[in-house]
Amino acid sequence: MAVIEVVDPSTEEAFASVPDVGVPGAVRAVDAAAGASSVWADTPPRTRSVVLRRAYELMVERTESLAETIVRENGKPIAEARGEVAYAAEFFRWFSEEAVRMHGSVVEAPAGGGKQMVLLQPVGVSYLITPWNFPAAMLTRKIGPALAAGCTVVAKPAAQTPLTAVAIEAILHRALAEAGVPEAVVNLVTSSDAKGVTAAVLGDPRVRKLSFTGSTEVGRLLLAQAAERVLNCSMELGGNAPFLVFADADMDAAVAGAMVAKLRHNGETCTAANRFFVEAPVADEFAGRLAVAMAELPVGPGLDPATRLGPLIDAAGLAKVERLVRAGVDGGARVLTGGGRPAHLERGWFHEATVLTDVPPDSPLLAEEVFGPVASITPFEPGEDVVARANEVEHGLIAYVFTGDVGRGLAVAERLEAGMVGVNKGVVSDPAAPFGGVKQSGLGREGGHEGLLAYTEAKYIAVDW
Ligand code: SIN
Numbered sequence: 290m291a292v293i294e295v296v297d298p299s300t301e302e303a304f305a306s307v308p309d310v311g312v313p314g315a316v317r318a319v320d321a322a323a324g325a326s327s328v329w330a331d332t333p334p335r336t337r338s339v340v341l342r343r344a345y346e347l348m349v350e351r352t353e354s355l356a357e358t359i360v361r362e363n364g365k366p367i368a369e370a371r372g373e374v375a376y377a378a379e380f381f382r383w384f385s386e387e388a389v390r391m392h393g394s395v396v397e398a399p400a401g402g403g404k405q406m407v408l409l410q411p412v413g414v415s416y417l418i419t420p421w422n423f424p425a426a427m428l429t430r431k432i433g434p435a436l437a438a439g440c441t442v443v444a445k446p447a448a449q450t451p452l453t454a455v456a457i458e459a460i461l462h463r464a465l466a467e468a469g470v471p472e473a474v475v476n477l478v479t480s481s482d483a484k485g486v487t488a489a490v491l492g493d494p495r496v497r498k499l500s501f502t503g504s505t506e507v508g509r510l511l512l513a514q515a516a517e518r519v520l521n522c523s524m525e526l527g528g529n530a531p532f533l534v535f536a537d538a539d540m541d542a543a544v545a546g547a548m549v550a551k552l553r554h555n556g557e558t559c560t561a562a563n564r565f566f567v568e569a570p571v572a573d574e575f576a577g578r579l580a581v582a583m584a585e586l587p588v589g590p591g592l593d594p595a596t597r598l599g600p601l602i603d604a605a606g607l608a609k610v611e612r613l614v615r616a617g618v619d620g621g622a623r624v625l626t627g628g629g630r631p632a633h634l635e636r637g638w639f640h641e642a643t644v645l646t647d648v649p650p651d652s653p654l655l656a657e658e659v660f661g662p663v664a665s666i667t668p669f670e671p672g673e674d675v676v677a678r679a680n681e682v683e684h685g686l687i688a689y690v691f692t693g694d695v696g697r698g699l700a701v702a703e704r705l706e707a708g709m710v711g712v713n714k715g716v717v718s719d720p721a722a723p724f725g726g727v728k729q730s731g732l733g734r735e736g737g738h739e740g741l742l743a744y745t746e747a748k749y750i751a752v753d754w
Pocket of ligand 1: 422423426502557558559560561718724
């Protein structure tokens with residue numbers, strides 16, 4: 290039987306494997322999801338809610354083993370992995386509460402003569418492609434609303450991190466079985482043949498929805514494929530977040546916010562601050578303090594409780610970060626701390642937390658999403674239109690603003706081309722809020738009530754009452 294070897298990024302060694310089910314497994318999964326589709330759509334919202342609530346409870350009970358699994362296959366520090374489990378479980382709790390709030394409407398037609406009825410119905414079998422950076426949360430953020438809305442799912446986790454997905458599938462199957470509902474509501478496809486599996490699933494007329502989290506590059510290809518069958522799509526794609534610090538900001542808060550916005554999950558998040566613009570009078574102070582804080586971070590294997598920065602996901606991820614840092618330095622950037630592999634770690638895909646200043650404006654460090662622990666700092670002059678500079682890129686997922694004047698923070702937030710803005714906050718993610726981007730950072734929102742609507746179709750029925 291073909292398998293996917295799962296590799297520990299801190300040792301570069303395989304430690305587990307899962308079946309590589311390939312296209313035949315994907316076809317079986319679609320058959321199962323399509324077979325269970327009408328049963329699940331007709332299952333009362335309260336039962337759907339109970340299933341999700343039970344899945345939430347089981348995830349919380351199994352926090353420690355899920356967190357260890359995340360660390361082994363993804364590399365992030367154990368404290369962050371526990372945080373991810375809590376975040377991921379919360380999507381099940383939030384959508385268990387939303388399942389019973391899928392309201393349509395009935396209104397008097399404005400011209401009179403009848404009623405306009407709008408029903409929210411499940412969109413149908415949904416194909417969910419999830420990334421390796423949050424192996425639990427990105428899966429629950431899609432499965433939670435899909436199940437709440439009455440959709441059955443086929444989920445394909447990233448080949449680097451299938452184990453967390455397998456554990457979450459087992460939790461959902463138990464919750465479904467306890468409610469007397471077929472396990473075929475949730476179907477996992479573990480495969481290294483992403484292209485083959487995706488072509489098979491998207492080509493099947495029974496599949497009605499695609500939800501993807503990953504790079505903008507892959508998102509474009511998937512959108513083109515989905516266009517063939519005019520599929521309902523949700524895309525959570527890349528970011529290149531600006532982090533603006535004005536001179537009146539509380540410097541402690543700005544540095545703390547920068548640490549989390551930059552280094553959460555080893556810097557491998559699409560919400561990661563990628564371009565720091567700091568008002569000139571405080572630029573040196575900010576850069577110096579950020580460099581000190583980053584230099585103090587213990588780097589090592591994620592299972593060591595002292596670790597605050599783990600390895601990157603794989604050799605390709607590390608090579609990209611090294612290439613971008615080299616390009617920055619070759620272009621004239623100055624390294625304040627870090628810059629390469631930590632001297633005490635011979636194995637594993639580790640990179641030091643790195644702060645660079647004097648980064649040339651045309652550097653690839655500012656144009657590309659680094660996806661690693663590297664902060665590039667550029668000063669701006671008082672009065673300069675820094676928002677215009679922040680908006681110069683093709684992405685628009687998230688932006689951060691630090692200022693002592695909340696009025697200015699809000700005014701800047703309104704002008705930033707981003708789906709989300711943190712004002713004096715380095716993390717904004719919350720299952721109860723709509724997560725997503727504008728421009729080439731994606732389509733649609735996940736989380737919040739909007740996350741539920743993404744798995745529904747509005748059906749308008751005109752009634753002569
Ligand atoms: C991501 O980076 O893809 C998601 C981050 C989050 O949910 O906070």
